[in-house]
Amino acid sequence: MSGVFQPANESQISDFIRDSAKSNNPIEVVGYNTKAIGRYIQCSQTLDLSKIKGIVEYMPEELYIKVCANTSMLEVMDLLKSKKQMLGFEPVDYGYLYYGKSNYGSVGGAIGCNLSGSRRFKAGALRDHLLGFRAVNGSGEIIKSGGTVVKNVTGYDLSKLVAGSYGTLSVLSEVVLKVLPEPEYSETFIIYNLDSLQAINAFSKVMKTSLEISGACYFPKNNINFFRLNDLDNTHSVLALRVEGPKKSVIERVSSLQSIFKEMKKTTILELYQSKLFWKIASNLECFSNSPNVVAKISLAPTDANSFVKQFCDDSIIGINNKYFIDWAGGLVWIEIDNLDPSYLIIEKIKKFCTQSNAHMTIVKSNMTYRSTGSFLTSASDDLKSLTSRIKKSFDPKSILNPGKMYAGI
Template structure:
């Protein structure tokens, strides 16, 4: 078994060309913070991008940053913070959920997994902020896509095709992202003690108002105690985030408080406390418990999420909390079985969506489809894309599907 650790794009090209010639499969990783997602690797060789690191271009005035794919996201976030800027889609960090230190993920992994956080309702995900890439296909060919300006899209957007491909199409060596200024301040309004269906109604009301809520989440009773080291307490918390200039936030907060005055006890979280709450929800900290209990990340209709969860709990013990106004459900299966068929059947029965198994031991991930099975037409398109970029199936073979 060989571990390749290239330090330049040219070395990456050389490794992939060798693998293509030998038809030798490669496991492609950054820092390994997401190694526990997907089917276990069935390869003898590893291509680690952990030493392909460094910011190669940053123009704060132009809102553009380019970095090597192996650059730690923590390093990039620190640099951006020095200029009061950020990756607006606030990529989640899977490390803590898998028992690793926070901040270990890479910027290439952010694109490969198409990460996003609670602000996705407003800002989108990684694919909506990628401007360009340099990469090496599974054919052993170096290519570029996109550029360093926002309006540079003609025909098929290859950069966006890499988002969510989990390293199965090409090895990105450099990525260019759009960055944006940090909001001057943020405040969160918490409604305490709501049941899941009441929270869904409150979030829908807030999101449909003129208050410009940038994030909406609900943490049920019992789960809330795991947020920010217990600072929220144990009562259920329905959370509405406001970002912007202080006068604007004050006006919008008053609007929400008046609108929701009869919903339940209202609590205001300011500044750093608000940021800490959303960071914990982003990184699924309530379920980062050091176990291998299966955790699902379910994307579905916000209005149906609490109904699906209720139906699931009537059959198996599970804990849940909701982000994206309920459009994202985090589920922890408390008895240790993933219940994949049951979870996916319930998602289909409640309007459809996608359920991804983001934590489970290797034996479970080898036996259960980790990513949602694709409809035939979409699967055929994915297969054609894979055949175009990686005809010999040498890049992360089998990670997304057997």
């Protein structure tokens, strides 16, 4: 058996996987196929989920939406918008990174990679918004977990496990996502001309207030000119702080930010429309649009962010100048690694940094050679790998679902 199979429903997914398990035929699971994250794998069969789409149930007052797993993320976002609601984790559009243009891909794809945007530090990751799912495991059995309610401790929380499992545990067929009301209004307070250390300090200062900042990012001077907004000067480094809520409260809080940072020489305020656009451009990685290089994200303790930047992004003395930006109030550094040396030395150094500082790297874009041979994740300890392998087997005993996608041999 080989080729591409396009099931029309969950029961066809189940039949196909059951047959593949019997014949030990590995399967690459594909949704919109828009994200080249994870190790490159070659399977004799492709399970194309294009037809597993559609809104099953949207209950605005119950704050959830149930959709077939391969429904377009954009379709879901548009539907929620029509009821002034949204996905709290702020879905990221990886289309720019890979193709230079918008493509949000599918809901299932975002879940598989657990992709969260700039609101993550306040609202939680995608995995925090997945309330329940139905899926087919590696034996072809239909399984379910969770439900439509936010408070649920009935059995293991498998939603957390499938979010970020890169399709290696099960094939999602239906998912329930928590939704939240859209904020009535938002503004973004901008501080220009800070260096990375000053930026981290500013994040720390503002996170110790009760101003409820919902976005906090920093773009250095060499990675700012892609912003084309009327009210934003794109020739200086930019630190941006987003404030959302009822208009009166937003205006008051932005004014508090002005007082807190009154010693800063150059600041500005982006009002509603420009503010929304700013965060869309930032979250969607438009700064790395169509990048030919390796792009990675490093989740770290905010107090380690500056040391990371100094070592790997920006140090004129030792001649390091990689494009980067900081998000999640210092908890995430995005880096584009220029002129990748054939031995991938810098990646190994970053991994070492991550191991030492208990941080975590995910390479989201790289070349085919690296994707085929290297590891896109930091590097799990032997004990963790062994447990990972046992978990994988508990869902997929024959290891036929995206084998090797996360770790070689698992």
